[in-house]
Amino acid sequence: MKLQTECQEPVIRYRQGSITYEQDSIVTERPVTLVINGEEFVTLVCTPEYLEDLAVGFLASEGIIREAGDIRDLWIQEDEGYIHVSTDRWNDLQRSLYAKRYSTSCCGGGRLGYVYVNDARTAKIKDGIHVSLSFADIFRLMDKMQDGSELFHRTGGVHSAAVCDSRDIVLARCDIGRHNALDKIYGHCLRRQMVLSDKIIAFTGRISSEILLKAAKIGCEIILSKSAPTALALELARQLNMTTVGFIRQDSCNVYTGAERITDCEPAQVMTARLNNLLKE
Incomplete structure (x- = not known):
């Protein structure tokens, strides 16, 4: 059996003020x-x-x-x-x-990304919602992160990562490597014993499995990205009860998992029924 390089996943797509339920092509890893x-x-x-x-x-x-x-x-x-x-x-x-x-699949080999899921420190996010966002919040936070990255504007050669609350950027870092940017965030928070259960990760890179697991270890329930997720990342996000939002561009984005934390979306049971119907098609 030939391994597939992409698969179809249900997605809640927000575009110019309207929400649709569609299938989206997701790269596999x-x-x-x-x-x-x-x-x-x-x-x-x-x-x-x-x-x-x-x-x-x-x-x-x-x-x-x-x-x-x-x-x-x-x-x-x-x-x-x-x-x-x-x-x-x-x-x-x-x-x-x-x-x-x-x-x-990150920049630079040797990171123990995939095995984090078996690490006791990668605990499932507790049931319940500690932080929520509207679509307007999502666009505002991503714009603030990217506008605030002076090194990116000068060079165009770095990834940006930020810890946010629903209103503003709390901490931002950048690096040529996606993982390095998140590691800088994580190290700062650990050294200062910051509480992160009610915070959000905003990110410019692809949401691969190791990025998703790193965000889970940091302790944030929501990860926002201007790029795409992988199928394995979405599988892990469901297991860990995390919200993933990708392809955040201007006034459009895709909600892949954990839509109950997005205040503009329908109640969880309604969304689940709609997405299950998509999978049966």
Whole structure:
């Protein structure tokens, strides 16, 4: 079975003052473990296509191989999520230098993104609503975050992240890496023991699974982004009772999960019925 690079998810779409219920195409991500000569080497969280190219390029960039000819055999277990490689260049010295690790879809490898979901610190957001937003609040907060990022306006080369309440930006940071921007936010809040259960994360980057889980660890119920989510991120958001809003552009956005925290949306039971009907179509 060929792994899918996208899937359809129900979405509540707000555009120019009106709400519609539609299907939206969501990019998928998949953890794939690279096995060298029978030993697990690294788990990559990636878009599940061109996996052979991914394996060869990753091994070459890591210095395990010098050229594709160094690989004696390469085969993929798609359903199980394994890429198997046989090579004579995997020796005892290399084995001692490398430990099994995770490399996520973020900028810079080696972050333990996907496994956070099994971390006791990634607790499900408590039932109930500690913070809520209107669509007008969403647009205002995203505009304030982006307008306030002087480095982005000067360079165009950074991601921005902010902790907000429903009225204003509380704290903002930027970095060339999506994860780094959130880490700067998280570190500041930890050092100052800030209460974040009633706060919101606003973000310029894609909402991938590791970004969603990082927001959950920070403790915020809502994550807003100008970009797209992945299917795995939405699955985790439902498990963790989080609200995700993406594609926030001018006067339009998509609410993917946790719409009960968006005050302009219909009651939760009505939305659930509408979205379930979409899934049956």
